[in-house]
Structure formats: C-alpha cells, structure tokens
Amino acid sequence: MLARIFLVLTCAASLCSAPAAHAERLKDLASIQGVRQNQLLGYGLVVGLDGSGDQTTQTPFTVQSVISMLQGMGVNLPAATTLQLKNVAAVMVTTSLPAFARPGQTLDITVSSMGNAKSLRGGTLLMTPLKGADGQIYAMAQGSLIVGGVGAAAPGAKAQINHLSVGRVSAGATVERAVANSLQEGSAIFLELKESDFSTASLVVDAVNKRFGPNTAAAQDGRVIKVNAPMGTDERVAFLGALESLALTPAQGSAKIILNGRTGSIVMNQAVTLEACAVAHGNLSVVINTDASVSQPNALAAGQTVVTASSQIDITKEPGKVLLLKAGASLAEVVKALNAIGATPQDLLAILQAMKASGALRAELEII
Incomplete structure (x- = not known):
C-alpha cells in the first residue's frame, strides 16, 4: 500500500532534495509582448x-x-x-x-x-x-x-x-506573407511574465535596473513590465539578447496540489505545508463471486439442460483508524505524513479535499 503512495508522490519527494531556489534566465520567465506564434x-x-x-x-x-x-x-x-x-x-x-x-x-x-x-x-x-x-x-x-x-x-x-x-x-x-510586429515601434518594450506574480515582477525590475541602469524597467502590474530600449535596430536586438540572458532567482510560487481524478495522480510543489490534524480512514470492500453450475436431466427424461448461477457476496469493512498528523513545514514532512495514512491514491483525493476544507492543508487544490 505504501509503495503505491510513494510512486504517486515520486515527483514531490524528489523536490525535497533539490535546492530551494535557483537562478533562471529571464527568457524562461517572461516573453516579449508582440513576439508570438x-x-x-x-x-x-x-x-x-x-x-x-x-x-x-x-x-x-x-x-x-x-x-x-x-x-x-x-x-x-x-x-x-x-x-x-x-x-x-x-x-x-x-x-x-x-x-x-x-x-x-x-x-x-x-x-x-x-x-x-x-x-x-x-x-x-x-x-x-x-x-x-x-x-x-x-x-x-x-x-x-x-x-x-x-x-x-x-x-x-x-x-x-x-x-x-x-x-x-x-x-x-x-x-508567402509576413506578419507585422510592433517590436521596433516606440521607445519601450513590454515583458509579460508567464505567471502573474507581484514578487517576481519586482525582482525582475530590480535585476534589469541593476544590469542596465536605474529607471530602465518599471512594473505595470503583476504580469507586465515596461522596459526602455534603444531605438536603433541593431542596438535594440543586442539589448533584447542581453535582456533575455539575464539570470535571476524568481520568487517562490504559491502552494499548489494537482489532483487527477481519472488516474489518481497527485503532484505537489515544495511550498505545500500542513497544519496538525486528525484523519480517520477506513475501507469498505464488496466481493461478489459467481459460479455457474449445470443441471443435466436423465437420458430418458424429457427435461432440458439448465445452467444456474450461484452467487456469493462478501462485505468486509476494515476498522477506521484515527491518525494524528503533525504539522509539516517542508514538503518532506508533508509526504511523510500522507504516507502514514496508508491510503490509496484514489482515497487521498478525498482526504486532501477534506483537509483543505478543514483549513489544515495550506495549498491550492486543482483538479484536472
């Protein structure tokens, strides 16, 4: 049982050994407005x-x-x-x-x-x-x-x-036909973050101003950043190349858990935390066995061969256990607490939703 849980949370557990933050190129975090397919x-x-x-x-x-x-x-x-x-x-x-x-x-x-x-x-x-x-x-x-x-x-x-x-x-x-773009128009270009985040937008503005000088960049909101760029074609292309290669450490994203109800897959990021709570878990299983038996009449009888089905139904209910889950401030502790429940991935879907409703799970649940 526990092995199945570990397989489902392989991605989550692997994040525990990874560094908490690392530098990424600006081109991986944002795109230039108007440059698109x-x-x-x-x-x-x-x-x-x-x-x-x-x-x-x-x-x-x-x-x-x-x-x-x-x-x-x-x-x-x-x-x-x-x-x-x-x-x-x-x-x-x-x-x-x-x-x-x-x-x-x-x-x-x-x-x-x-x-x-x-x-x-x-x-x-x-x-x-x-x-x-x-x-x-x-x-x-x-x-x-x-x-x-x-x-x-x-x-x-x-x-x-x-x-x-x-x-x-x-x-x-x-x-046969080119699409017009507005990259060379105006004195500024606009960066659009792939995910809206005010903290990351502020970090991008600070990194750009530190690299190219004060007042080069200014955040419009949590997604769009205005950057003053040179007017010449060659200068602007060189400037954008240096801008895309700029490395910075983005802010940590919001805590999120992705649930796939069709496959039972569960993936969570390293920002997920867990408050102390108690969970009761019990399984109810119904097993139906059907055996077919043949009733054969005597050789001289006028009867017909009849096939009859004999069914046996067994209902087994495992006793529910109340487990105390300690608060977890790291992803490793959250994974360890969930594995202690001993539930299948399908059961975890309902358990995580109940933990979220109780306020014990500090994460956003997204069901796909």
Whole structure:
C-alpha cells in the first residue's frame, strides 16, 4: 500500500532534495509582448493512397473537393458522373507561423484526416493555402507525407502500429506573407511574465535596473513590465539578447496540489505545508463471486439442460483508524505524513479535499 503512495508522490519527494531556489534566465520567465506564434489552418486533399482513402458514400465533401479542383484545372465532368474514389482523402493542415517569419521561409506541417480514410501512408498533399485567424493566406503547403505507423489487415485479423490518420511533412509549407510586429515601434518594450506574480515582477525590475541602469524597467502590474530600449535596430536586438540572458532567482510560487481524478495522480510543489490534524480512514470492500453450475436431466427424461448461477457476496469493512498528523513545514514532512495514512491514491483525493476544507492543508487544490 505504501509503495503505491510513494510512486504517486515520486515527483514531490524528489523536490525535497533539490535546492530551494535557483537562478533562471529571464527568457524562461517572461516573453516579449508582440513576439508570438500565429496558428495557420488549411483544408486540402491527399492523393496517391493505396486504396485506403475516404469512402465517398460517407464523405461527400471529398468528392465535391475533387470535382472543384478538376474544374479549376479545366476538366469539366458530366453532371451525372459518379466518382468512386479510393485513393483520395480530405485532410486538415495545421502549422504555426513563428515570429519574424519572412516570405520564402519553410515550415513543418501536420496533416490530419477528417474523413474515414484508413491510412494516409504514402500519400501526397496537394497545394493547400494556409490561412490565419483574419482569413488571409500566409503560407502554401504541399509535399509527400511521412506517417509514423504501419498497419495490415486480413479477413478476421488486423494489426496496427501507431496512428495512421495523421502525417507530417518536413518543410512542407512556404511562407508567402509576413506578419507585422510592433517590436521596433516606440521607445519601450513590454515583458509579460508567464505567471502573474507581484514578487517576481519586482525582482525582475530590480535585476534589469541593476544590469542596465536605474529607471530602465518599471512594473505595470503583476504580469507586465515596461522596459526602455534603444531605438536603433541593431542596438535594440543586442539589448533584447542581453535582456533575455539575464539570470535571476524568481520568487517562490504559491502552494499548489494537482489532483487527477481519472488516474489518481497527485503532484505537489515544495511550498505545500500542513497544519496538525486528525484523519480517520477506513475501507469498505464488496466481493461478489459467481459460479455457474449445470443441471443435466436423465437420458430418458424429457427435461432440458439448465445452467444456474450461484452467487456469493462478501462485505468486509476494515476498522477506521484515527491518525494524528503533525504539522509539516517542508514538503518532506508533508509526504511523510500522507504516507502514514496508508491510503490509496484514489482515497487521498478525498482526504486532501477534506483537509483543505478543514483549513489544515495550506495549498491550492486543482483538479484536472
């Protein structure tokens, strides 16, 4: 029982031996406002599949897309034509346009089937425009797919390794339009902390002013920090490079415990503390055993063979124990106290919630 608890709290216990605080680069704590990725999305067709494409009777949009593509190329089909396609699949193409991307730069793309294609292995993505949230085309995608899986099927048997309906094309998209940014505008840039914290914001301001001079940085709130930067392009880039490499020790985050009710996983950080409290824990188990017995009539009798089920139900309740948990000021003491309960990870979910409600647990509970 205790071994299971130790496995669940492995991450928490490992933090006990780590240093209480360490220096981190500013680029790991904050990002520059306006320097960000933009998501791109496109709809396209994958051709050249070996009979593993969409079933056109169930995915009519695949046939409509093929007809529209052929008409754009000057091929007009009779109105009564019924296409039976097995080597074509309708797909969605996704990628991220990085900051400062320029026309001609290539991007990796992910191609995902949106119909009932069995596999995209061996297929080729036809030219697909990739659009941003504003509806503008920012890249064009095309290329041969690489699918990290394989599958085979025969009557009554099927084998598959990995996922066959998603593929990737390295350097499969070419940037056609750049996204404007405001990095060179104004006399200041703004840093945005990845997690709002007034203490960390104050530490960042002190570190920047100590490195680049007084009044260089000023905190706007617990997340945004205004930093005065040089106006020249070369000077500003060099300044931002030095700014991102600045090392400082962030303030300790708030105490938090993450509970996963589906898997029973529990992870806590080193700021968690525990007040003295008493916990009662008992288990109720119900075991049902069913045996099937066959009643066979005599050879000359007109009866029928009957199968009857005999069930036995056992209910066992372990006596509840009241345990006194001493106050713990460190993560190691908290882990030791929780292990003393002798509960399973699933039981700990309810116990931690009850301890939080009683005020004995000094931490924020987040259930995912």
